[in-house]
Amino acid sequence: MTIDVKDLTLNVAGRAKIEWADRNMPVLAAIRKRFAAEKPLKDTRISACLHVTSETANLVRTLMEGGAEVALCASNPLSTQDDVAASLVSDFGASVFAVKGEDKDLYYEHIRAALEIKPHITMDDGADLVSELHTRRKDLIPGVIGGTEETTTGVTRLRSLETNRVLAYPIIAVNDANTKHLFDNRYGTGQSTIDGILRCTNILLAGLSFVVCGYGWCGRGVAMRAKGLGANVIVTEVDPLRALEAVMDGYRVMPIAEAAVLGDVFVTLTGDVNVISTEHFQAMKDGAIVANSGHFNVELNLTGLEKMSTSKRKLRDMVVEYTLDGGKKICVLGDGRLINLAAGEGHPAVVMDMSFANQSLCVEFLVKNAGKLDKKVYPVPSDIDERIAKLKLDAMGIRIDTLTEEQRKYLSSWELGTA
Numbered sequence: 001m002t003i004d005v006k007d008l009t010l011n012v013a014g015r016a017k018i019e020w021a022d023r024n025m026p027v028l029a030a031i032r033k034r035f036a037a038e039k040p041l042k043d044t045r046i047s048a049c050l051h052v053t054s055e056t057a058n059l060v061r062t063l064m065e066g067g068a069e070v071a072l073c074a075s076n077p078l079s080t081q082d083d084v085a086a087s088l089v090s091d092f093g094a095s096v097f098a099v100k101g102e103d104k105d106l107y108y109e110h111i112r113a114a115l116e117i118k119p120h121i122t123m124d125d126g127a128d129l130v131s132e133l134h135t136r137r138k139d140l141i142p143g144v145i146g147g148t149e150e151t152t153t154g155v156t157r158l159r160s161l162e163t164n165r166v167l168a169y170p171i172i173a174v175n176d177a178n179t180k181h182l183f184d185n186r187y188g189t190g191q192s193t194i195d196g197i198l199r200c201t202n203i204l205l206a207g208l209s210f211v212v213c214g215y216g217w218c219g220r221g222v223a224m225r226a227k228g229l230g231a232n233v234i235v236t237e238v239d240p241l242r243a244l245e246a247v248m249d250g251y252r253v254m255p256i257a258e259a260a261v262l263g264d265v266f267v268t269l270t271g272d273v274n275v276i277s278t279e280h281f282q283a284m285k286d287g288a289i290v291a292n293s294g295h296f297n298v299e300l301n302l303t304g305l306e307k308m309s310t311s312k313r314k315l316r317d318m319v320v321e322y323t324l325d326g327g328k329k330i331c332v333l334g335d336g337r338l339i340n341l342a343a344g345e346g347h348p349a350v351v352m353d354m355s356f357a358n359q360s361l362c363v364e365f366l367v368k369n370a371g372k373l374d375k376k377v378y379p380v381p382s383d384i385d386e387r388i389a390k391l392k393l394d395a396m397g398i399r400i401d402t403l404t405e406e407q408r409k410y411l412s413s414w415e416l417g418t419a
Protein backbone atom coordinates (compact mmCIF):
# COMPACT_ATOMS: atom_id res chain seq x y z
CA MET A 1 0.00 0.00 0.00
CA THR A 2 1.20 3.54 -0.74
CA ILE A 3 -0.99 5.32 1.82
CA ASP A 4 -3.92 4.38 4.06
CA VAL A 5 -6.00 7.11 5.68
CA LYS A 6 -9.70 7.28 6.49
CA ASP A 7 -10.86 9.90 3.98
CA LEU A 8 -8.68 12.22 1.91
CA THR A 9 -11.48 14.80 1.67
CA LEU A 10 -11.05 15.56 5.39
CA ASN A 11 -7.86 17.43 4.49
CA VAL A 12 -9.29 20.98 4.70
CA ALA A 13 -10.21 20.60 8.38
CA GLY A 14 -6.92 18.81 8.99
CA ARG A 15 -4.86 21.57 7.43
CA ALA A 16 -6.57 24.22 9.57
CA LYS A 17 -5.78 22.17 12.67
CA ILE A 18 -2.14 21.81 11.64
CA GLU A 19 -1.84 25.57 11.11
CA TRP A 20 -3.53 26.24 14.46
CA ALA A 21 -1.02 24.02 16.25
CA ASP A 22 1.85 25.64 14.35
CA ARG A 23 1.04 29.00 15.97
CA ASN A 24 2.21 27.53 19.26
CA MET A 25 5.26 25.72 17.89
CA PRO A 26 7.74 28.56 17.26
CA VAL A 27 10.88 26.58 18.06
CA LEU A 28 9.94 23.88 15.56
CA ALA A 29 9.05 26.57 13.01
CA ALA A 30 12.49 28.15 13.39
CA ILE A 31 14.12 24.76 12.87
CA ARG A 32 11.91 24.19 9.83
CA LYS A 33 13.03 27.49 8.33
CA ARG A 34 16.68 26.58 8.76
CA PHE A 35 16.09 23.04 7.47
CA ALA A 36 14.41 24.49 4.36
CA ALA A 37 17.53 26.54 3.64
CA GLU A 38 20.19 23.98 4.57
CA LYS A 39 18.50 20.66 3.66
CA PRO A 40 20.43 18.67 6.32
CA LEU A 41 18.21 15.62 5.81
CA LYS A 42 18.52 15.48 2.03
CA ASP A 43 17.90 11.94 0.72
CA THR A 44 17.17 10.63 4.23
CA ARG A 45 14.31 8.16 4.51
CA ILE A 46 12.50 8.24 7.86
CA SER A 47 9.95 5.69 9.11
CA ALA A 48 8.03 7.35 11.92
CA CYS A 49 5.62 5.64 14.31
CA LEU A 50 3.99 8.49 16.25
CA HIS A 51 0.57 9.66 17.36
CA VAL A 52 -0.84 11.17 14.17
CA THR A 53 -1.86 14.58 15.51
CA SER A 54 -1.65 18.16 14.28
CA GLU A 55 1.55 18.61 16.30
CA THR A 56 3.11 15.53 14.71
CA ALA A 57 2.11 16.90 11.31
CA ASN A 58 4.26 19.96 12.00
CA LEU A 59 7.17 17.69 12.88
CA VAL A 60 6.69 15.75 9.63
CA ARG A 61 6.59 19.04 7.69
CA THR A 62 9.87 20.05 9.34
CA LEU A 63 11.61 16.80 8.45
CA MET A 64 10.34 17.02 4.88
CA GLU A 65 11.50 20.64 4.56
CA GLY A 66 14.91 19.35 5.65
CA GLY A 67 14.91 17.07 2.61
CA ALA A 68 13.67 13.83 4.21
CA GLU A 69 11.17 11.39 2.79
CA VAL A 70 8.77 10.42 5.58
CA ALA A 71 6.47 7.40 6.01
CA LEU A 72 4.27 7.84 9.08
CA CYS A 73 2.16 5.26 10.92
CA ALA A 74 0.27 5.51 14.20
CA SER A 75 1.81 4.59 17.54
CA ASN A 76 -1.62 3.81 18.99
CA PRO A 77 -4.78 2.52 17.28
CA LEU A 78 -6.95 5.25 18.83
CA SER A 79 -4.74 8.34 18.67
CA THR A 80 -4.96 9.21 14.97
CA GLN A 81 -6.66 12.44 13.91
CA ASP A 82 -8.11 11.34 10.57
CA ASP A 83 -8.37 14.88 9.19
CA VAL A 84 -4.73 15.56 9.98
CA ALA A 85 -3.71 12.28 8.33
CA ALA A 86 -5.65 13.33 5.21
CA SER A 87 -3.98 16.73 5.10
CA LEU A 88 -0.50 15.29 5.56
CA VAL A 89 -1.07 13.19 2.45
CA SER A 90 -3.01 15.68 0.31
CA ASP A 91 -1.41 18.98 1.27
CA PHE A 92 2.10 18.00 2.30
CA GLY A 93 2.87 14.85 0.29
CA ALA A 94 3.72 12.55 3.21
CA SER A 95 3.01 8.81 3.13
CA VAL A 96 0.63 8.09 6.00
CA PHE A 97 -0.71 4.74 7.20
CA ALA A 98 -3.12 5.46 10.05
CA VAL A 99 -6.87 5.25 10.66
CA LYS A 100 -8.44 6.06 14.02
CA GLY A 101 -9.93 2.89 15.51
CA GLU A 102 -7.82 0.49 13.41
CA ASP A 103 -7.70 -3.02 14.88
CA LYS A 104 -4.50 -4.69 16.06
CA ASP A 105 -3.89 -6.43 12.71
CA LEU A 106 -4.23 -3.21 10.73
CA TYR A 107 -2.10 -1.37 13.30
CA TYR A 108 0.80 -3.78 12.66
CA GLU A 109 0.11 -3.84 8.92
CA HIS A 110 0.56 -0.05 8.97
CA ILE A 111 3.85 -0.36 10.85
CA ARG A 112 5.05 -2.82 8.23
CA ALA A 113 3.93 -0.45 5.48
CA ALA A 114 5.87 2.46 7.02
CA LEU A 115 8.98 0.28 7.05
CA GLU A 116 8.68 -0.45 3.33
CA ILE A 117 10.41 2.88 2.69
CA LYS A 118 13.62 1.12 3.90
CA PRO A 119 14.48 3.73 6.53
CA HIS A 120 17.81 5.34 7.32
CA ILE A 121 16.22 6.68 10.51
CA THR A 122 13.47 5.26 12.73
CA MET A 123 11.40 7.57 14.89
CA ASP A 124 9.33 5.76 17.45
CA ASP A 125 6.85 6.44 20.25
CA GLY A 126 6.68 3.25 22.30
CA ALA A 127 9.19 1.15 20.31
CA ASP A 128 6.70 -0.95 18.31
CA LEU A 129 8.41 0.04 15.04
CA VAL A 130 11.86 -0.79 16.43
CA SER A 131 10.53 -4.07 17.76
CA GLU A 132 9.14 -4.99 14.33
CA LEU A 133 12.48 -4.10 12.73
CA HIS A 134 14.44 -6.18 15.25
CA THR A 135 12.22 -9.24 14.79
CA ARG A 136 10.46 -9.58 11.44
CA ARG A 137 12.40 -7.02 9.36
CA LYS A 138 16.02 -7.65 10.36
CA ASP A 139 16.90 -7.44 6.66
CA LEU A 140 16.41 -3.65 6.87
CA ILE A 141 18.85 -3.13 9.76
CA PRO A 142 22.04 -2.69 7.68
CA GLY A 143 20.51 0.42 6.06
CA VAL A 144 19.58 2.11 9.33
CA ILE A 145 21.82 4.91 10.64
CA GLY A 146 19.99 5.42 13.91
CA GLY A 147 16.71 6.17 15.61
CA THR A 148 14.92 8.32 18.15
CA GLU A 149 12.42 7.37 20.86
CA GLU A 150 9.75 9.71 22.18
CA THR A 151 8.37 8.12 25.31
CA THR A 152 9.26 6.61 28.70
CA THR A 153 7.82 3.18 27.85
CA GLY A 154 9.77 3.07 24.58
CA VAL A 155 13.03 4.00 26.31
CA THR A 156 12.44 1.21 28.86
CA ARG A 157 12.01 -1.30 26.01
CA LEU A 158 15.12 -0.01 24.24
CA ARG A 159 17.21 -0.30 27.42
CA SER A 160 16.05 -3.91 27.61
CA LEU A 161 17.17 -4.47 23.99
CA GLU A 162 20.53 -2.87 24.87
CA THR A 163 20.99 -4.91 28.06
CA ASN A 164 20.22 -8.09 26.15
CA ARG A 165 22.77 -7.01 23.49
CA VAL A 166 20.15 -7.09 20.78
CA LEU A 167 19.96 -3.38 19.97
CA ALA A 168 21.18 -3.19 16.38
CA TYR A 169 21.79 0.56 15.93
CA PRO A 170 22.11 3.75 18.00
CA ILE A 171 18.91 5.29 19.34
CA ILE A 172 18.54 8.64 21.07
CA ALA A 173 16.20 8.71 24.07
CA VAL A 174 14.39 11.96 23.28
CA ASN A 175 12.09 11.35 26.25
CA ASP A 176 14.95 11.87 28.66
CA ALA A 177 15.85 15.39 27.48
CA ASN A 178 14.98 17.98 30.12
CA THR A 179 13.12 20.04 27.53
CA LYS A 180 11.00 16.95 26.83
CA HIS A 181 9.99 15.12 29.99
CA LEU A 182 9.89 18.08 32.38
CA PHE A 183 7.29 19.74 30.15
CA ASP A 184 5.61 17.20 27.86
CA ASN A 185 5.31 14.42 30.46
CA ARG A 186 4.47 16.69 33.38
CA TYR A 187 2.43 19.61 32.05
CA GLY A 188 1.36 17.95 28.79
CA THR A 189 0.13 14.66 30.26
CA GLY A 190 -1.08 16.48 33.35
CA GLN A 191 -3.47 18.67 31.41
CA SER A 192 -4.36 16.39 28.49
CA THR A 193 -5.24 13.43 30.71
CA ILE A 194 -7.69 15.49 32.73
CA ASP A 195 -8.95 16.99 29.45
CA GLY A 196 -9.56 13.51 27.96
CA ILE A 197 -11.42 12.33 31.07
CA LEU A 198 -13.58 15.45 31.20
CA ARG A 199 -14.35 15.46 27.47
CA CYS A 200 -15.79 11.96 27.55
CA THR A 201 -17.50 12.05 30.95
CA ASN A 202 -18.25 15.70 31.75
CA ILE A 203 -17.89 14.92 35.46
CA LEU A 204 -16.98 17.50 38.10
CA LEU A 205 -13.69 16.60 39.74
CA ALA A 206 -14.14 18.86 42.77
CA GLY A 207 -14.77 16.76 45.85
CA LEU A 208 -14.07 13.40 44.18
CA SER A 209 -11.43 10.92 45.32
CA PHE A 210 -9.04 10.71 42.39
CA VAL A 211 -6.50 7.88 42.40
CA VAL A 212 -3.29 8.36 40.41
CA CYS A 213 -1.33 5.11 39.96
CA GLY A 214 2.33 5.95 39.35
CA TYR A 215 4.19 9.09 40.40
CA GLY A 216 6.63 9.51 37.54
CA TRP A 217 6.64 12.77 35.59
CA CYS A 218 3.28 11.98 34.00
CA GLY A 219 1.65 10.92 37.27
CA ARG A 220 2.93 14.07 38.98
CA GLY A 221 1.36 16.22 36.32
CA VAL A 222 -2.02 14.50 36.57
CA ALA A 223 -2.02 14.59 40.39
CA MET A 224 -1.15 18.30 40.35
CA ARG A 225 -3.94 19.20 37.93
CA ALA A 226 -6.56 16.99 39.62
CA LYS A 227 -5.71 18.65 42.94
CA GLY A 228 -6.02 22.05 41.26
CA LEU A 229 -9.56 21.17 40.23
CA GLY A 230 -10.49 20.31 43.79
CA ALA A 231 -10.18 16.52 43.80
CA ASN A 232 -8.86 14.61 46.80
CA VAL A 233 -5.86 12.94 45.23
CA ILE A 234 -4.52 9.56 46.33
CA VAL A 235 -1.24 8.29 44.86
CA THR A 236 -0.13 4.66 44.57
CA GLU A 237 3.54 3.83 43.93
CA VAL A 238 6.07 0.99 44.13
CA ASP A 239 9.14 3.24 44.36
CA PRO A 240 9.88 4.43 47.93
CA LEU A 241 11.51 7.70 46.85
CA ARG A 242 8.65 8.67 44.54
CA ALA A 243 6.15 7.66 47.21
CA LEU A 244 7.92 9.93 49.68
CA GLU A 245 7.84 12.81 47.21
CA ALA A 246 4.12 12.27 46.71
CA VAL A 247 3.59 12.37 50.48
CA MET A 248 5.52 15.63 50.80
CA ASP A 249 3.72 17.07 47.79
CA GLY A 250 0.63 16.73 49.94
CA TYR A 251 -1.06 13.57 48.67
CA ARG A 252 -2.28 10.51 50.50
CA VAL A 253 -0.18 7.48 49.51
CA MET A 254 -1.36 3.90 49.94
CA PRO A 255 -1.41 0.53 48.15
CA ILE A 256 -3.87 0.16 45.28
CA ALA A 257 -5.75 -2.49 47.30
CA GLU A 258 -6.68 0.25 49.82
CA ALA A 259 -7.16 3.00 47.25
CA ALA A 260 -9.51 0.76 45.24
CA VAL A 261 -12.13 1.03 47.97
CA LEU A 262 -11.90 4.83 48.21
CA GLY A 263 -11.56 6.07 44.65
CA ASP A 264 -14.24 7.62 42.45
CA VAL A 265 -11.87 8.02 39.50
CA PHE A 266 -8.70 6.02 38.76
CA VAL A 267 -5.93 6.75 36.26
CA THR A 268 -2.91 4.54 35.63
CA LEU A 269 0.39 6.01 34.38
CA THR A 270 2.97 3.42 35.36
CA GLY A 271 4.16 1.72 32.15
CA ASP A 272 3.49 -1.65 33.77
CA VAL A 273 0.89 -4.41 33.46
CA ASN A 274 -2.25 -5.15 35.47
CA VAL A 275 -1.79 -2.24 37.85
CA ILE A 276 -5.54 -2.33 38.39
CA SER A 277 -6.63 -5.96 38.38
CA THR A 278 -9.67 -8.07 39.14
CA GLU A 279 -9.46 -7.89 42.95
CA HIS A 280 -9.29 -4.09 42.70
CA PHE A 281 -12.30 -3.88 40.38
CA GLN A 282 -14.10 -6.15 42.83
CA ALA A 283 -13.34 -3.76 45.71
CA MET A 284 -14.38 -0.55 43.89
CA LYS A 285 -17.43 1.58 44.59
CA ASP A 286 -20.47 1.26 42.38
CA GLY A 287 -20.00 3.66 39.43
CA ALA A 288 -16.21 3.96 39.72
CA ILE A 289 -14.54 5.43 36.62
CA VAL A 290 -11.29 3.86 35.42
CA ALA A 291 -8.88 5.14 32.78
CA ASN A 292 -5.30 4.66 31.63
CA SER A 293 -2.88 7.31 30.44
CA GLY A 294 0.21 5.09 30.23
CA HIS A 295 1.53 4.27 26.77
CA PHE A 296 0.10 0.75 26.33
CA ASN A 297 -3.35 -0.64 27.08
CA VAL A 298 -1.98 -3.16 29.56
CA GLU A 299 -2.30 -1.27 32.84
CA LEU A 300 -5.96 -2.20 33.42
CA ASN A 301 -6.80 -5.90 33.44
CA LEU A 302 -9.75 -5.56 31.09
CA THR A 303 -9.73 -9.24 30.15
CA GLY A 304 -10.27 -10.02 33.82
CA LEU A 305 -12.94 -7.34 34.12
CA GLU A 306 -14.71 -8.76 31.07
CA LYS A 307 -14.75 -12.22 32.68
CA MET A 308 -16.14 -10.85 35.95
CA SER A 309 -18.91 -9.00 34.16
CA THR A 310 -22.37 -10.19 33.28
CA SER A 311 -22.84 -7.47 30.67
CA LYS A 312 -21.35 -4.33 29.21
CA ARG A 313 -22.74 -1.43 27.24
CA LYS A 314 -21.51 1.76 25.63
CA LEU A 315 -22.84 4.66 27.69
CA ARG A 316 -21.22 7.54 25.82
CA ASP A 317 -18.44 7.95 23.31
CA MET A 318 -15.32 6.40 24.94
CA VAL A 319 -17.29 5.25 28.02
CA VAL A 320 -18.13 1.56 28.47
CA GLU A 321 -20.03 0.43 31.55
CA TYR A 322 -19.33 -3.09 32.86
CA THR A 323 -21.91 -4.69 35.16
CA LEU A 324 -20.41 -7.16 37.63
CA ASP A 325 -22.07 -10.14 39.22
CA GLY A 326 -24.26 -8.62 41.94
CA GLY A 327 -25.02 -5.51 39.87
CA LYS A 328 -22.08 -3.21 40.58
CA LYS A 329 -21.07 -0.97 37.65
CA ILE A 330 -17.54 0.02 36.61
CA CYS A 331 -17.00 2.53 33.79
CA VAL A 332 -13.91 2.13 31.63
CA LEU A 333 -12.79 5.05 29.47
CA GLY A 334 -11.26 4.76 26.01
CA ASP A 335 -10.90 0.95 26.08
CA GLY A 336 -8.03 1.42 28.53
CA ARG A 337 -5.92 3.11 25.82
CA LEU A 338 -4.20 6.38 26.65
CA ILE A 339 -7.15 8.56 27.43
CA ASN A 340 -5.52 11.90 26.57
CA LEU A 341 -5.26 10.89 22.92
CA ALA A 342 -8.24 8.53 22.71
CA ALA A 343 -10.78 11.02 24.07
CA GLY A 344 -8.78 14.24 23.75
CA GLU A 345 -6.26 15.64 21.30
CA GLY A 346 -3.11 14.80 23.24
CA HIS A 347 -0.72 17.37 24.63
CA PRO A 348 -1.08 20.97 23.56
CA ALA A 349 1.23 22.27 20.85
CA VAL A 350 3.16 24.49 23.28
CA VAL A 351 4.85 21.49 24.88
CA MET A 352 5.02 19.33 21.75
CA ASP A 353 7.03 22.21 20.26
CA MET A 354 9.97 21.31 22.51
CA SER A 355 9.51 17.53 22.20
CA PHE A 356 9.51 17.72 18.42
CA ALA A 357 12.32 20.27 18.28
CA ASN A 358 14.32 17.58 20.11
CA GLN A 359 13.21 14.98 17.57
CA SER A 360 14.21 17.18 14.62
CA LEU A 361 17.62 18.16 15.99
CA CYS A 362 18.38 14.59 17.06
CA VAL A 363 17.63 13.31 13.55
CA GLU A 364 19.99 15.95 12.18
CA PHE A 365 22.61 14.85 14.75
CA LEU A 366 22.23 11.19 13.74
CA VAL A 367 22.60 12.00 10.04
CA LYS A 368 25.70 14.14 10.73
CA ASN A 369 27.22 11.39 12.87
CA ALA A 370 26.27 8.45 10.67
CA GLY A 371 28.57 5.49 11.27
CA LYS A 372 30.25 7.10 14.30
CA LEU A 373 27.89 5.97 17.04
CA ASP A 374 27.67 2.64 18.87
CA LYS A 375 24.67 0.36 19.16
CA LYS A 376 23.54 2.07 22.34
CA VAL A 377 20.76 4.14 23.81
CA TYR A 378 22.13 7.69 23.81
CA PRO A 379 20.93 10.73 25.74
CA VAL A 380 19.99 13.84 23.79
CA PRO A 381 23.23 15.86 23.41
CA SER A 382 23.15 18.51 26.15
CA ASP A 383 23.81 21.37 23.74
CA ILE A 384 20.62 20.46 21.86
CA ASP A 385 18.62 20.40 25.10
CA GLU A 386 20.01 23.79 26.19
CA ARG A 387 19.53 25.35 22.77
CA ILE A 388 15.87 24.35 22.80
CA ALA A 389 15.32 25.83 26.27
CA LYS A 390 16.87 29.12 25.12
CA LEU A 391 14.88 29.21 21.89
CA LYS A 392 11.66 28.50 23.79
CA LEU A 393 12.28 31.32 26.27
CA ASP A 394 13.12 33.66 23.37
CA ALA A 395 9.91 32.71 21.61
CA MET A 396 7.98 33.41 24.80
CA GLY A 397 9.64 36.83 25.07
CA ILE A 398 11.18 35.93 28.43
CA ARG A 399 14.65 37.22 29.26
CA ILE A 400 16.88 35.90 32.02
CA ASP A 401 20.07 37.04 33.74
CA THR A 402 23.59 36.03 32.78
CA LEU A 403 26.43 35.41 35.24
CA THR A 404 28.83 38.30 35.82
CA GLU A 405 32.53 37.55 35.32
CA GLU A 406 32.93 37.67 39.12
CA GLN A 407 30.11 35.12 39.59
CA ARG A 408 31.52 32.81 36.92
CA LYS A 409 34.94 32.86 38.63
CA TYR A 410 33.37 32.25 42.02
CA LEU A 411 31.52 29.19 40.78
CA SER A 412 34.66 27.69 39.29
CA SER A 413 36.88 28.23 42.33
CA TRP A 414 37.27 25.85 45.25
CA GLU A 415 39.38 28.21 47.40
CA LEU A 416 36.60 30.65 48.26
CA GLY A 417 34.39 29.55 51.16
CA THR A 418 32.96 31.28 54.25
CA ALA A 419 33.32 35.05 53.87
Ligand code: ADE
Residues within 6 Å of the ligand: 050, 051, 052, 053, 054, 055, 056, 188, 341, 345, 346, 347, 348, 349, 352
Ligand atom coordinates in the same frame (compact mmCIF):
# COMPACT_ATOMS: atom_id res chain seq x y z
N1 ADE B 1 1.81 12.54 22.66
C1 ADE B 1 1.05 13.18 23.53
N2 ADE B 1 0.42 14.22 22.97
C2 ADE B 1 0.80 14.24 21.67
C3 ADE B 1 0.49 15.09 20.58
N3 ADE B 1 -0.34 16.11 20.70
N4 ADE B 1 1.06 14.81 19.41
C4 ADE B 1 1.89 13.76 19.28
N5 ADE B 1 2.24 12.94 20.28
C5 ADE B 1 1.69 13.18 21.47
